[in-house]
Amino acid sequence: MTPEHSTSLATTEDDALLHPIPNPGIEHHAERYTDVDAKAADRAYKQVVGIFGLVPLLAIAFVVIYFAVPRHATANLLGVNWHVHTTLLGLTGGLAVLLIGVGAIHWSRQLMNDTEIAEDRHAAASTDEERAGFVDVVNQGIRDAGVSRRKMIVASLGGALGIVAVPAIVTLADIGPYPTAANRRETIEKTVWADGVRVVNDANRLPLKASDIEIGQLVNAEPENLWDLHGKDYMNMKSKTPLVVVRMDPNTIKIPESRKDWHVGGILAYSKICTHVGCPISLWEQQTHHLLCPCHQSTFDLGNSGVVVFGPAARALPQLPLKVDAEGYLVAQSDFTVPVGPSYFERDSRNDYKDGDE
Amino acid sequence: MAKPTGIAAEGEVLQTRTPDQGGALKTMPAPATWLDERIGLGKLGKAALRKVFPDHWSFLLGEIALYSFIVLLLTGIFLTIWFRPSMAEIEYQGSYELMRGLHMSQAFESTLQISFDVRGGMLVRQIHHWGAILFMAAMTAHMLRVFFTGAFRKPRELNWLIGVVLLSLGMIAGMTGYSLPDDLLSGTGLRFTDGAIRSIPLVGTWIEFFVFGGEYPGDMIIARFYMAHILLLPAILLGLISAHMALVVYHKHSLFPGPGRTENNVVGYPLFPVYMAKAGGFFFIVFGVLILMGATMSINQVWLYGPYNPAQVTAGSQPDWYMGWVEGAVRIMPGWESHWGGTTWSWNVFLPFAVLMGLFYTALAVWPFIEAWLTGDKRPHHILDRPRNAPTRTALGVAGMTFYGLMWAGGGNDIIATQFNVSLNAVTYFLRVAVFVGPVIAFIITKRLCLSLQRADRERVLHGSESGIIVRSPAGGYSEPHVPISNDEAFALTQHRQYPPLEETPSHDEHGVKTSDPNKVSGLRARLSAWYTGDDIVKPTRDEIAASHHHEDEPKQLH
Numbered sequence: 022m023t024p025e026h027s028t029s030l031a032t033t034e035d036d037a038l039l040h041p042i043p044n045p046g047i048e049h050h051a052e053r054y055t056d057v058d059a060k061a062a063d064r065a066y067k068q069v070v071g072i073f074g075l076v077p078l079l080a081i082a083f084v085v086i087y088f089a090v091p092r093h094a095t096a097n098l099l100g101v102n103w104h105v106h107t108t109l110l111g112l113t114g115g116l117a118v119l120l121i122g123v124g125a126i127h128w129s130r131q132l133m134n135d136t137e138i139a140e141d142r143h144a145a146a147s148t149d150e151e152r153a154g155f156v157d158v159v160n161q162g163i164r165d166a167g168v169s170r171r172k173m174i175v176a177s178l179g180g181a182l183g184i185v186a187v188p189a190i191v192t193l194a195d196i197g198p199y200p201t202a203a204n205r206r207e208t209i210e211k212t213v214w215a216d217g218v219r220v221v222n223d224a225n226r227l228p229l230k231a232s233d234i235e236i237g238q239l240v241n242a243e244p245e246n247l248w249d250l251h252g253k254d255y256m257n258m259k260s261k262t263p264l265v266v267v268r269m270d271p272n273t274i275k276i277p278e279s280r281k282d283w284h285v286g287g288i289l290a291y292s293k294i295c296t297h298v299g300c301p302i303s304l305w306e307q308q309t310h311h312l313l314c315p316c317h318q319s320t321f322d323l324g325n326s327g328v329v330v331f332g333p334a335a336r337a338l339p340q341l342p343l344k345v346d347a348e349g350y351l352v353a354q355s356d357f358t359v360p361v362g363p364s365y366f367e368r369d370s371r372n373d374y375k376d377g378d379e
Numbered sequence: 380m381a382k383p384t385g386i387a388a389e390g391e392v393l394q395t396r397t398p399d400q401g402g403a404l405k406t407m408p409a410p411a412t413w414l415d416e417r418i419g420l421g422k423l424g425k426a427a428l429r430k431v432f433p434d435h436w437s438f439l440l441g442e443i444a445l446y447s448f449i450v451l452l453l454t455g456i457f458l459t460i461w462f463r464p465s466m467a468e469i470e471y472q473g474s475y476e477l478m479r480g481l482h483m484s485q486a487f488e489s490t491l492q493i494s495f496d497v498r499g500g501m502l503v504r505q506i507h508h509w510g511a512i513l514f515m516a517a518m519t520a521h522m523l524r525v526f527f528t529g530a531f532r533k534p535r536e537l538n539w540l541i542g543v544v545l546l547s548l549g550m551i552a553g554m555t556g557y558s559l560p561d562d563l564l565s566g567t568g569l570r571f572t573d574g575a576i577r578s579i580p581l582v583g584t585w586i587e588f589f590v591f592g593g594e595y596p597g598d599m600i601i602a603r604f605y606m607a608h609i610l611l612l613p614a615i616l617l618g619l620i621s622a623h624m625a626l627v628v629y630h631k632h633s634l635f636p637g638p639g640r641t642e643n644n645v646v647g648y649p650l651f652p653v654y655m656a657k658a659g660g661f662f663f664i665v666f667g668v669l670i671l672m673g674a675t676m677s678i679n680q681v682w683l684y685g686p687y688n689p690a691q692v693t694a695g696s697q698p699d700w701y702m703g704w705v706e707g708a709v710r711i712m713p714g715w716e717s718h719w720g721g722t723t724w725s726w727n728v729f730l731p732f733a734v735l736m737g738l739f740y741t742a743l744a745v746w747p748f749i750e751a752w753l754t755g756d757k758r759p760h761h762i763l764d765r766p767r768n769a770p771t772r773t774a775l776g777v778a779g780m781t782f783y784g785l786m787w788a789g790g791g792n793d794i795i796a797t798q799f800n801v802s803l804n805a806v807t808y809f810l811r812v813a814v815f816v817g818p819v820i821a822f823i824i825t826k827r828l829c830l831s832l833q834r835a836d837r838e839r840v841l842h843g844s845e846s847g848i849i850v851r852s853p854a855g856g857y858s859e860p861h862v863p864i865s866n867d868e869a870f871a872l873t874q875h876r877q878y879p880p881l882e883e884t885p886s887h888d889e890h891g892v893k894t895s896d897p898n899k900v901s902g903l904r905a906r907l908s909a910w911y912t913g914d915d916i917v918k919p920t921r922d923e924i925a926a927s928h929h930h931e932d933e934p935k936q937l938h
Contacts (some may be wrong), residue, residue: 041921042870047639092498107501111674119667125660129653139644140431142631145534197592200584208594252468253598260595260689298574301692315694317710318803331804333727335716363574364725365584370718
């Protein structure tokens with residue numbers, strides 16, 4: 022019998038080698054104080070009963086607190102504002118539950134018999150006899166089923182069971198729309214930014230005037246028509262439309278030839294949605310023109326068409342071409358020229374701005 | 380056996396209260412007989428009640444995981460009574476004044492309601508969140524215990540695999556759970572999940588549209604995560620935990636080496652009454668500690684974050700701790716992306732997210748089989764390894780922990796930078812190198828430590844322990860006499876099995892004929908085997924021990 026088929030746990034053939042010191046057997050039981058000192062045992066006994074005896078008191082306190090303490094009460098203690106109801110409920114309930122455990126373990130450690138006993142293991146594997154018996158009954162079953170003569174039954178049943186998985190999976194096909202090219206163009210590749218859409222402050226929804234933005238200032242903005250949408254459409258769009266509008270001194274930044282008409286006197290607009298995994302980027306370093314994403318620290322240079330200068334992001338922030346309307350308000354020239362947000366497989370990323378592009 | 384403690388029973392008080400030596404029962408009580416006639420309670424009880432479990436603190440780690448899971452089920456039921464998994468937009472008019480008039484989802488509104496208006500709601504929410512954190516921490520620690528002691532070896536490989544699945548599903552269960560309140564932080568987490576799913580080549584957008592029911596965020600994801608979080612994942616977890624427990628019962632618990640412990644027995648205390656009291660009591664301790672944590676330690680203060688808004692985020696946004704290492708990998712990954720034709724291959728997200736997690740869990744899953752292949756060992760094992768006696772395994776484990784820990788630190792690179800006033804960029808660049816170099820250094824140091832400890836064990840068995848007494852000889856020399864160690868300890872230090880490296884099977888026999896042995900060892904396997912076990916310090920043999928006892932130079936035993 023090879024070792025892997027061994028059904029016996031004992032490996033005695035090399036015992037002298039394996040055990041240079043023979044197994045001395047279970048160590049002598051050391052008596053506890055409570056084993057030898059009746060007073061210690063009595064103390065432990067009283068402690069256990071005392072611990073269990075506190076539990077009903079705490080449970081009653083819990084119920085009283087539940088009904089008697091005002092649910093919105095707060096108290097300032099140790100410089101912390103405590104939600105009194107929560108804290109007191111938790112302290113009484115937690116201690117009650119904890120003490121049940123403490124009492125039970127104290128009981129078992131101090132008073133229950135602590136002599137270690139040994140129990141034999143059974144091998145996980147069956148004996149050779151049992152294996153032979155297993156083979157016999159399986160063969161008997163195969164004979165009874167008659168499948169050795171009528172092999173197609175098993176094959177056809179297997180095929181039938183396999184194929185019913187297909188309808189089961191197909192019923193999930195409506196789990197979501199398919200991201201076909203047409204669907205993508207209408208969803209993840211499109212926003213409500215369009216020619217003439219006003220840029221508004223995202224907090225007070227007031228349209229931004231070029232003359233109101235100072236050099237170094239950053240304004241979080243949205244398209245004015247975002248609020249025409251509601252519910253799911255609003256949330257989906259709000260995940261794509263946010264802008265950071267910044268004004269920089271045009272002489273201190275790089276503006277490529279292809280984008281020289283995209284800004285209004287040094288006011289540039291970029292997508293606020295990170296090209297890494299889509300967090301709204303929000304930390305503006307005024308002096309360096311860098312914008313840092315607080316999620317994964319990708320850093321973009323807004324003074325250089327939004328290219329990545331640090332971190333895990335791979336693509337420049339999409340820039341929104343700006344102009345001013347007749348009343349002097351900032352408006353978009355068009356939608357973003359490339360999809361905003363994180364990368365996806367079907368994204369054609371050849372049109373993104375790369376450092377050095379003209 | 381179930382006799383009261385002998386000496387204490389003679390004490391004044393106990394004598395009058397303790398049942399006599401035979402126990403209180405003369406025959407099976409009537410309800411038990413009723414059950415016995417229907418389900419064979421007598422047979423079950425006789426077999427199970429005195430089942431022996433070994434004692435060791437490290438065996439409690441898995442128990443903590445089990446108990447925190449039960450606490451999660453109990454507190455989770457409470458939360459579902461009030462939580463509304465809906466993304467429908469409403470205007471908040473509840474009792475939390477700072478948010479009155481704000482637009483938010485019903486999910487967030489009901490989270491505020493549970494926190495502020497349902498009595499005990501805040502407490503239970505916080506117990507549930509702490510429970511999830513403890514569940515993952517206990518599972519991780521339990522897995523490390525099992526790894527470092529070799530408890531995954533035959534016959535327990537299947538239970539190890541179940542454990543790996545439990546660990547990964549626990550992570551998903553936690554992630555779907557903390558996404559439910561629909562606050563700003565959980566929404567940011569969902570945004571990340573969306574970006575990570577999108578990055579999967581070929582099928583990313585398909586999975587994204589299927590998971591979210593269309594474009595991100597849509598109005599389905601909370602309800603879908605809710606289904607996964609309260610039905611699908613708990614059902615699978617419960618089933619797998621039951622199987623995990625059943626296998627522990629079937630195999631009987633492994634135990635540490637010591638006198639009287641063999642591969643054929645298990646030494647410890649019986650289930651009834653000792654382990655019922657200890658394990659049952661420990662459940663109440665875990666539950667009680669979680670309640671006290673929920674009472675005194677505020678967690679996930681969604682009312683400070685506010686409702687989800689895709690255009691907002693706060694600095695210091697981080698997932699719960701068990702996602703932190705993946706977060707770190709995503710943060711320190713360089714911005715690599717390939718643009719081939721009209722396609723985008725987002726390595727910067729796909730590698731540290733899907734590929735890294737896939738590799739990590741696969742490596743865990745296959746390790747028991749790789750180790751058996753390296754040692755050529757096919758025996759069942761019930762006596763645990765002391766970590767030093769498997770130095771390469773222990774070193775690999777510490778290297779893995781180092782990798783995980785550095786990745787985890789990466790998940791807080793911004794916090795490290797702001798708290799220690801160092802450059803964020805420097806922290807990130809350092810970690811990019813450290814996640815590769817750190818594990819190698821940790822491996823070398825750990826392996827050296829293990830081998831030194833093996834040497835120390837050998838010294839201790841052969842020469843005893845240092846007595847702390849310096850003796851000056853008449854000739855003026857100084858020496859420290861050694862005291863022999865106990866036989867019990869000497870056994871524990873020498874009982875482990877050592878594995879000589881596998882030898883390469885010659886490809887041709889002595890007649891120059893190519894051999895076709897199905898168990899043959901390839902050259903690669905032999906080299907890896909030598910790398911794995913070849914450095915072990917050979918433990919003392921019987922002859923060496925006998926010789927050491929008669930050693931002439933050995934100072935006389937002190938009394």
